[in-house]
Amino acid sequence: MSEIPKANEPQSVESKWYDFWLKQECFTADPARVSATRPAYSIVIPPPNVTGVLTLGHVLNNTIQDILARKARMDGKEVLWLPGTDHAGIATQNVVEKTMKKAGEIKHRNDLGREALVAKIWDWKEKYGGIILQQLKALGASCDWTRTRFTMDPEYSRCVQKVFVDLYKKGLIYRGKRMVNWCPASLTALSDEEVTMKEQKGFMYHFKVEVAEVPGTFLTIATTRPETIPGDTAVAVNPKDPRYAHLIGKHIVRPLPVEVPREQKLIPIIGDDHVDFEFGTGVLKVTPAHDKADFEIGQRHQLPVVEVIEADGKMNALAGQDLNGLDRFAARKLAVEKLTELGSLEKQEPYTNNVGYSERADVPIEPRLSEQWFLKYPSVDASKKCVAGGEMKFFPDRWAKVYDHWMGGIQDWCISRQLWWGHRIPVWTAEFPSEEIAKQSEVLLRELGDKVTFHREGKKISAATAHDGTEHFFAMHGWHQDPDVLDTWFSSWLWPFATMGWTGDKDTDAKNPTLQAFYPTTDLVTGPDIIFFWVARMIMAGYEYMGDLPFRNVYFTGIIRDKQGRKMSKSLGNSPDPLDLIAKYGADALRFGVMRAAPLGQDILFDEQNVELGRNFCNKLWNACRFRQMQGGEAQGEIDVSKLRSDDKWILLKLHAAIKELDTAFAEYRFSDATATLYRFFYSEYCDWYVESCKAVLPRPATDAPSPSPLNGERAGVRGEDGQDAGAVENTPPHPGPLPPVGRGGEGEDARKAAAAANVVAVMDFVLSHTLRLFHPFVPFITEELWHGMGYATDMPDAQGGKSIMHAPWPKPFDTDFRDHYSLDDCYLEFVNAKFDLVSKGRNLRAEARIAANKKVKFIFKSDRDLPPNDIEVIKLLLNAETLEINPEYVPGKNVSSVKAEMGELYLPLEGHVDVAGETVRLAKELEKIVVEITKVEQKLANPSFAQKVPAEVLTEHRKRLEDWIAKRDHVQKAIDGLKE
């Protein structure tokens, strides 16, 4: 048999258990198991990009979901955590196109054509599409992988089409020529949400133009975009502006393009209320083709729309021969040069403004007039109400305001994209030779009934359909399908129900067990950056198509930043690969470290130290179990109430308190509070105090005894596929014989000691078996390993932890019966706390006297009460005392250091080598602090209105506080006097 691993070895343990969970189908949700006593719990994963790789953001987000899912399983719920990926239109098409260009396979996507490129992307998806899901497995994510969905699965695509057709039928989807956000790099329209405003340093150019009708009169125009001058079709002033109002109706000479022969175009001066007096010079150049606000002015005044910038961001012939073919930014420079040459440019000054950038391609977007599909949002009122009314809760709740504000002012959603990868718009059009023939076709279409929705404009018919047969029909009869695809979010907004097999047919859906059991979902965990993109839209789709909200709670994570507070980015190189961290520290360590650093509603400053801390924590857990295991004895023996020591009751009460705290933390989604509780309970309460106190009872290990029973993976009872405990038969049983007799007392004494030790071990088992369960959602692998290794799984029914800790019941705070039975009275908390206060103060005395921690010394304790022998033993052990003399009559002589504790006074004779000067200084300092405190309390009590107005218990508390401080002062004073003698 191998040596005891001194440290936890996550690498082998983690993959072993993940395989086990999969084989045992632990993550598979079965709607048939849902009942009144076994409620459903569901989460749908925010689908990562199919080409994505795991980032720390995913780690945070998915760890939270896993914690919720695992906690719900332990709460006895039927859990569905539904995973999947998103086709991510622009991002994915870009990746594949770029790769092919780099490899020299194509120069442009047109080299391949639509069908071939889409086929290539599918190949790519098949090859690399699963990567991120595999990585989630390394993290321990307990998703139901049998239900993995992709937004372009055939069934899912069918949902998208159905919804499109339905909204089209309702008149909410329409096609129109509008100003849209155009991405000149990706060559597609974008929604408003895909545009991020960035501050940009540029120039404000002031140039003058002559009024044609009044030669010699000039107007000065300020602009940041002189390259668009050739597209100007008017200049506008505010009709109330006394400087310019009289010029309305006249014309100016447009300086660009420079016409050859030189006959500059004249454009009108118009009056428009929307012109801001204050901005620039108060004269606005109007470029209807290239600016949203200008377009609206143009509409109001019937101005011509002159496009001078092409889709790819290059200037065209209408911009004049100087600018023609130049990129828009190069054109800006040249336009400035031209204005200078003409003597038109008056000045240019540095200017910072906000420019919309394409979120994907990171280039400035170009407002552009184009024909696109738009959606007028459905179910807006219900969607607003459910959040405002508290039916759906946001954590932290301030996001509810942000949501409400956005919902209050939403604009129609531009849903078409000029891409090939995605859901193609299910609309076919045909232009017929004559209106007559078109009308005949209408009759044919009408025969198709519900399957098709159409409308005719003259000779042209557009028809929308989500029906297989009709698609075929259209293809056969020479109709043309709209070339555009839908915005990716137009598919992901259906995620909560489309992933569950929604069809849109009421009868079918009513018989869909998954949908019936798991919709609405319980929790959604996502980043606030997609609150509009995704969350808000899912809510609207939920109401529109399911008649109900899609989730009850939304948890918004923070953003992961580096320890300097900068966002994680590839270019900064400050984004560690989670898989490297998992390889180095283990997934449990990464999970715990990240969760501990992630308070609700705050960004997370990531530092590898967090992960290191997580690893240390797991190691501590490992070793605490190892220590228990070294004691031998039966697993989870009976606890004999009559043998419970104060320390045993104390740790049980602390466990009870920890469970209560955890319940609160979970109810409020405060995960960092939960980890803080676990950390404190386990380190400070269990390891530092309780285990140490047990050493007063546990037998000292015989030096020549064989190695204690090992706790390692081989023995940890992984079951084979047949459900049998594969390892148990041939391996040594986990628990060796009874505790060895030790000590020199008689037979009775030995038996008594052994029984006392066995009882302490039983308490340890009780606490550890609870602790492992409390930890399991956070650190699933190590807890599963220990759960089996410690033998806690053995006596449990399969469904209650016998197979896996993930099905063990989540601990409940102890009820009155339990506490009565074990006489867990709060007085034990106070008593043991006081004991530990005494120990702390005694240890401090040792340290102040510079006595090495390993040196045994004599203490005298002047106690104000009788102490049971165990408590004396514990104090003695924890003080590392050679002897602990209990003497209520003790009068200290010279060279005795002392301290007043809650329980009484503790003395440490220093046997001659006391540093009188040093000790005097120390005590003087302490006295000083005490006096400050006394003054503070005295001042408060001396205030007449204090006594009058303060609640009685506050007054009593202050008086008691004063008494305590005075007693301490007297003690210290006595000690100082003693030193002087």
Place this chain on the structure above:
RNA sequence: GGGCGAUUGGCGCAGUGGUAGCGCAGCAGCUUUACACGCUGUGGGUCGGGGGUUCGAAUCCCUCAUCGCCCA
């Protein structure tokens, strides 16, 4: 310009009216019945500034400042 959030020891955070706390880092000591990925002890903060309410303010109100996010 509007809204939201933050500001507490070197760092990260908790603390919503009653003695300022935790973790990390620091310092000192320690192979002590598991764990040096550990143990013990310890120093360090007038709670961003100013004003107000109150017997009493990190906490409530006003105001200013700095940083961050969202919207226009």
